[in-house]
Every structure is written in structure tokens, then in C-alpha cells.
Amino acid sequence: MGCSKWRAAFNFGHLKAQSKLSVLFTMIILFTYLFYCLNGFCESLPRPVYDHHTSLPNEFILHDGQQTEQVGVHNASPISLVREQSSEIKSGAPSINISIANNFGIKSFPQAIIIGVKKGGTRALLEFLRIHPDVRAVGSEPHFFDRFYDKGLEWYRNLMPRSMESQITMEKTPSYFITKEAPRRVLSMSRHTKLIVVVRDPVTRAISDYTQTLTKSPGLPSFQNLAFRNATQGLIDRSWSAIRIGIYAKHLENWLRYFPLSRFLFVSGERLVTDPAGEMGRVQDFLGLKRVVTDKHFYFNQTKGFPCLKKPEGSSRPRCLGKSKGRPHPQIPSEVLLKLRDFYRPFNLKFYQMTSHNFGWD
Template identity: 25%
Template sequence: MKQMNVNSKYPCFVVLGVFALGLVYFVLSDGIQYNTIHTPSPLSDIQEDWNIMNDSDVLRAAIIDIHNTNYKVKEDDVCVKTLPDCIIIGVGKSGTRELIDFMSIHPNIVSKSNPYQIRGGLQPSNSDYSRVINQMPCKYSDQISTIKADTYLQKSERPAEIFAMNPRVKLIAIVREPASRLISDLTMLTDERKTKQKDKYISNSKDMKKRIEYLVNTPYKKLTLQVYKSIYDDGLERYMKVFNKDQILVIESNELKYTPVEVLKRVEQFLGIKSFFSNEYFVFNTLKGFYCIRKPYACTKTMHCYSSTRGHSKQMHVDKKDLESLKEYFRPRTERFFKILGRRFDWLN
């Protein structure tokens, strides 16, 4: 993330008559109100009072602006590229992009922009990691650099590779109820295949039923990546054999979706950085059903959201009986994951 030593917290001055000032005060007193994670606005308020920007690039720009506004470069400090201090190791379709973007609001966290992952993996080149370092954003001495990779939890070789690269690295995994994560993954895969007109095998609900029947009867070693990404126990166990437990943070997908500030405060504690996240940077968009970003110092009520299609792909229909079969398929591995993790999520009810 590009660093700027610029403070953009400028007040909005209005030079008008007494009547105009009263009117402006009335408008602004309403305008400075915003939604917290505890009291999301009603639908009518969202539609009438907020300017909604559904653009991922604009959202990222807003995040960078908040980050730069709240960061002051220390005198004589130098922005340098290093190996990543924190890696989001997965899992895809669980909110990894939202997590790294929301984390980047913090003035002491810098993240690798899209593509978020290091190209070519994390292996050294010519006995050093210059290829990895060159792909990282620069950071100052009091900042932490972050990348994400949706499949690192499942890749068996990754724990040893990451440890060899940086044994003190912090690791974050965000996980989602396995059946719903898989359905979301297959929905995206189906949409892509429809676009490319290559495969109609899972293009409707009947085919989805066949797909599930196929998956639940496939030996573990022959599973497709889409299914394997919903199996978390082996991956977590591999990382815990290599890293200390206090180097690994596991987040549940719905926790980030519905209580982002609480999750991000846990991230702050986990990374050992100052407390910064608060409700003032987030606003609940009832049209989309999740949180967007706002600039609390801006003069207008604008929420910055991902593109209108993100998070709203039409989920493939799955009959209740087939869904239960899918949950039962994942149940043994999910129970083992809970045991390794040492806590449970509300996935099996």
C-alpha cells in the first residue's frame, strides 16, 4: 500500500447567513449519524440518506485514504520491502478478501494489493527470498506487512515453506461452514463454466444433486480442490505441528460478516499492534446484507462497498435432504477440526 504523510482531516466550512447556518447544522447533525454493528439502519434510511458506491476499486481507494490519513511517518523512518509478517492462509469463499481489505484500514498494517498472493509461491530463489520481497509493499518500522492466499491451509507443503521463510510469521485462517462454503464455490465454478460454455454438468439443480452424490462417494485422496477446501482439520493440524499455537488465529466467516469490529480487534491483539478499529469506519448496508466502509471525516454520508455482484451470486438450489447429506459428509472432519482447534462453531445444528 502506498504510504503518504498527508493529513486529510479537514473540516467542512460553510460561510452563510444565520438562517443558512442553522439549516446546515440541522442537515449535518443528521448526516453525521451512522450505523454501528449493533444498530444497522432500516432499509429506507439506507436508500434515502446514503450515497452507496458499489465499486471494489473505489472501496480500496477509500481504505487507502483512511489508512494514510491516520498514519504519520516517523522522522528519518524509511519505507522498505521485507518478507511478509502475516499471511492469511485461507479459506476461499469464506471472506479472505474482506478480511485483508478491512485489516488494511489500520495504519500499522500494509497489505499486498490485487493480486494478493505472491506469484511463484514462497520458495527461495538462489538461496534468498528476493523474488518474494520484491512483490511486497514497502512498510515502515512500526508496520506489519500482510498477504493472503486462499489455498495455503490445504497445501501440505506450505507450513514447512513458510516456517523456513519466516519462523516468526503470524498466520490467520478464516473458515466457513463447510457445506455452504462448497455450494458457494460450486456456484462460482458453474457461473464461470456457463460463461465459457465448456461444461454444463452442474448448471442446474438436478445436476447439483448428482454432483453432491458424486462428491460424497469419492475417496478422500481423489477429492476435487473445491471439496478439499471445505476440509479444515488436516490443514490446521499440519500448521500446529510446525508453528506455536499463539502464531495462529482462526476466524469464523459469519463473525467477520456480522461483527467486523470485534473480529478486527482480535486481529489487533493477535498481531500485537495498537487499538484502532472502531464502529465509525463501518456501516451496515441492508441492501447487500453486510458491512461497507465509511470515512468518518467526510462531509457526505457515503458508504464504499464491493461491486454490486460480490456476495450476491445466485446460490444454486440444493434440496434440504441433499444439504443434510452434504453436512453429514463433512461432520467427522468438522468434529475433528473443532477438537484440534479447541473450540466449536455453530455449524452442525
Template identity: 30%
Template structure:
């Protein structure tokens, strides 16, 4: 098969969770789910609202996990509950947001131009950043906007503004687009749309981002068996996708590979916008300490500090942070934070790092800071 088909801590004391390998019988589990989901969910000692009854959803997974660490809200518990459901997570984040927001008298929610855009990059934590940032009462999120014409002045005025988030006068609308950072026309579109636009860019060590992107592609094939009329066993090994196995050269035209080359896109943006209009975040920083990064975002956007460590708990098994509850945590789907399904050989890794090194060095010069991307 042609490989080109694929171009395209709670506070500082972390709570550790180890999944209990013993599972209840189906009947008992379903009964417990219905009881548990009807209970109120609490955050940082504050009751936000009722849990969501979605016991029949295949996305929801309830695990009784062993609590090994110590935490003020959980120290009297021997076990803690972990809920894996992106739907429940989003709903509970919204409850916190709504509980914190105090609407001004006589203020109305209107469709307004977005004040900030998360411009990428895919597989760097953009979705988590957008969702966790939505805790803030003065932030309203809007998910993927795949159509770049939404940022044309004429298109925007021509009723396309309905795609933007509805905000009150004291709120900021934020949208996320994983691939706009690399589209050559976007800096010009953004500039004409709003010269004062603020942008957030999440980046990840280029080779690790490649592996993550390809693992996601592989997972999709594994889950759906047949995608675009080819079989899972036809999926080529990752080494042959990005490096020619005959001559050892990097296949520079591969879609995902070009999305790990950051300097060329950054140069285009800096022709239109000042450096202080683009907040650059390294994905490992966000993964290790989301509250600290979100506080940087609050400062960047001129918002009061609201988001604190108390909102998050670290899931040791999945290696990502979740929304903290008194009973445990609410996390993304159980497939989030998966182990690498596809990896590369040491030789391919060295080849790719050698290719990305000059691009990384130029990117560091452009943003005025360095990241530990040695990778070897």
C-alpha cells in the same frame, strides 16, 4: 459433461438500506454521477478526500437507497447514496490509511519479509478482511501471492522479495493467499521463512462454503458464456458434482470439497507452529461485526486499536458491511453478496453434513473452540 471439470453494526444500531426501484433516465443519471463523484467523501465526520470520477466504468453503480433506520450522521437525510465499486472502495480505504499514518522522521519504506499471512480460506471473507484491515496505519497489504516459492529462503533472497509489500519500520506487511492452507508443503516453507510468522485463518461452515464456491463458478460461466470451451448449459448440477447420484457417496477427490476439510491441514500447521500463532476466525462472526473481529486482529498482531464501528455501515440488501460515508456507503461490486445461484437438495445437504461432521469435530479439538455448524 464430466463433473470433475469443476473440481477445482454502524455501531450497534444498524442502518438499513432498501434499494429504490425507481431509476433516473440515463442522461440524468450520468450527469448526477459526474457531479457526485467530484464531491469530497467523508468518514465518521472526517473529510478524507475527493471522490473518484469513474462514471464510465461498468463496475460502478450508484443507487439512491431509502434510509429506514436512524444514525447520528444520517438522521437528517431521507435518502442515502450507495456506491458499488471495488476500485473506489480500495482507493477510499487507502485514503483513510494514508490520513491516519504519521511517518517517522528519516524513516524509509523498504521491502521487508511479511510478518503475517492470511492463509485462507476462499469464499470465507479473506478479501474483505484484508481490505478493511488496511485501514490501520501500521498495516500494509499485499494481495494474492500465487507462487509458494516466494516463501523459500533462497527465492526470497534471490530478488523475489520485491513481491512483498513495502513497509516502514513501524508497519506490518500482510499478504493473502486463499489456498496455501491446504498445500501440504506450505507449513514447512512458512516455518523456514519465519519461525515467528503469524497467520490468520478464516473458515466457513463447510457446506455453505461449497455452495458459495460453486455459485461463483456458475456466475463466472454465466458472465463469460464460454470458459474452457464449454457452454453454460453444460454446467452440471451441484448435487452431481459432489455426490454420486447413483450410489449416494461423496466424491472426496473434488477440489472444492477438499477445501472444506479443515482438520487435516490444521494438523500439518500445528506440527510447525504453536496454536497462538494462528488466529482462527469464523466467517459469520466477521460478516456480522467486522469491527469487533478487526479489533481481535489488532490485538493478535500487537497493534494499537484504531478500527472502530464508525467506519462501517451495513447494506441490508446485500447482507454485508460497506465503508461508511456521510452520504451513505461505498461497497464492493454490485455482484458481491449475491443470492445463491446454485443450491443443493436436502438429501445432498444431509449427505455432505454427515461427511464433514467428524472432520469438523476434529478441527474444533485442534483449535480449542467450537462453531455452530449443525447446518440442519
């Protein structure tokens, strides 16, 4: 009798230990699975290409003529992100995409793109935006919608940094604004894409553009030699890209064939220098972001002659943009400048009308 009691007690104890063991085992499996998922390994499962537009669940979005159903919301944990650093902000050299391992979140198509204009202040805008915790951006210019479109949307999405549900993905490629096919291509990715254009006085922009080319090719003819088709008649050479890019009204007309004006934000390149916080306020409102980037993030660097960041992302030290941003321009004869101003005036006025915004270049 005593023996059978002891045997029953032993069996019960054995069962208890077994169930404890199985609970422990299940928990180990669960934790391992969770750990792997949080590190992004679950993402290697095949997934459809979809538009990350949280406000439009289950909407059908066009991808180059094909319809793809948007699949639910993303599961992501709110863990702080290590961001990519743009080398441009440090050295002024063309940006190298230094991707620091960050396996949280997913790679989404950009919901907002800085589409132009070249030499408008696009790098400054992107770096200022990257301070915002809800913005994830590619450091380098992907040039997908102009140069690499044949690589396909998946290639493009893979270039994007991982982002959380609450964050927006962005990129900047200023040449999109003047690329004829770009608006149709962006539309086929998502008609909800927000488009930001940083515009600057086209005359200063042209000189800035020329200055950049001059640093790469020091033997370049003078600005006036390139700007005029016939110097004596004062005929401007519109085929020169430095001139052509500044005809903003013409390029915008092309974009407006595909996107409504409400999808655009025009940022003043001049105000981005004189009042970066004010302009950033407009940008954050347009992107539906909390106004996190404010005047406390900027200081005016007298030596550089431009606003710099007090504490850019991933750094505790103040930082200015590199040497290629804010270069001194060559002196251009005043009669050349006058002719250029006359040339651009009607286009500028048209651009003011189209955007309902007077940028004050005339």
C-alpha cells in the same frame, strides 16, 4: 598603515565569506543526500535478506536452510503513506495491483499472512485491516508459497508495499491453507509469521466455491452431480476441491507439523459478516495492533446484505466489496445439504477440538 589595515579587513571579510560559502555548500550536499535517502534511493545499495521482526533484534532467521543475520532497525521517517488500492473492492474483478508511487520505508517480508480459506471472507478481512494505519498489505494474491516459490524470496519481498518500522506487512493467499508444501516454506521464511485462517461453514463454503466456478463456466454440471461420487449410495467425492477444502482439520494438521497453535488465529467467516468490528478486535489484538478499526468504520448495507466500510483507505466515500463478493448462491436440494452436513460433522468436531473453538456449524 591605513592601507594594510584595510587589506587585513578585506582578507578577514574574504575569509568569513569563504567559510560562509563552505557551510552553505556542505548544507546543500547534506540536504541533497537527505532528500535522496528519504525518497528511497539509498535503498538501491545491496542489502541482505532479513526478517523484519522488530521484537527480535539481531536474531538469526532461517531462509530456506540458510542463516541470515538480522541487521538492526530500519531508518524511516514518519511520513504519511499513499496506499495501493485493491480493484476488487471497487469492481469485483480480479485485483490488479495498482501501485501508487510510495518511496518511503522499506519492503519487508510479511509478518502476518491470511492463509485461508478460499471463500471464507479473506478479501473482506484484508480490506478491513487495510484501514489500519499500521498495516500495509499487497492488494492482489501473490501465490508465492504455492505457485511461484521457485521465483525466490527476493521476488516475493519485492511484491510487498513499502512499510515503516511501526507498520506490519501482510498478504492474503487463501490457497496456502491447502497447499502441502506451504507450511514448510513459510517456516523457512520466518518461524515468527502470524497465520490467520478465516473459516466458514464448509457446506456454505463449498456452495460459494461452486458458485464462483459456475460464473466462469456456465455449462458446469450441477452441484450435486459434482459433490457425489455415487449419488445413490450418497458417497461424497472428496477429490472435488470444493469438498476437499472444507476438511479443515486435515489441512490444519499439516500446518501444525510446522507451527504451534499459538501462531494461528481462526476468524469466523460468519461473525465477520454479523459482527465485523468484534472480529476485527480479535484480529488486531492478535497482530499486536492498537484497536483502531472499530464499529464506527462499518455500516450494514441492506441492498448488498453485507457490512461495508464507511470510509475505506484512500477514500472519503463508503464502499462495499465488489460484485464477486456476496454473490447469490444457487438453490441446493435439502437432502444434498443434509448428506454434506453428515459428511463434514466429524471433521468439524475435530477442528473445534484442535482450535478449542466451536464455530457452531452443526
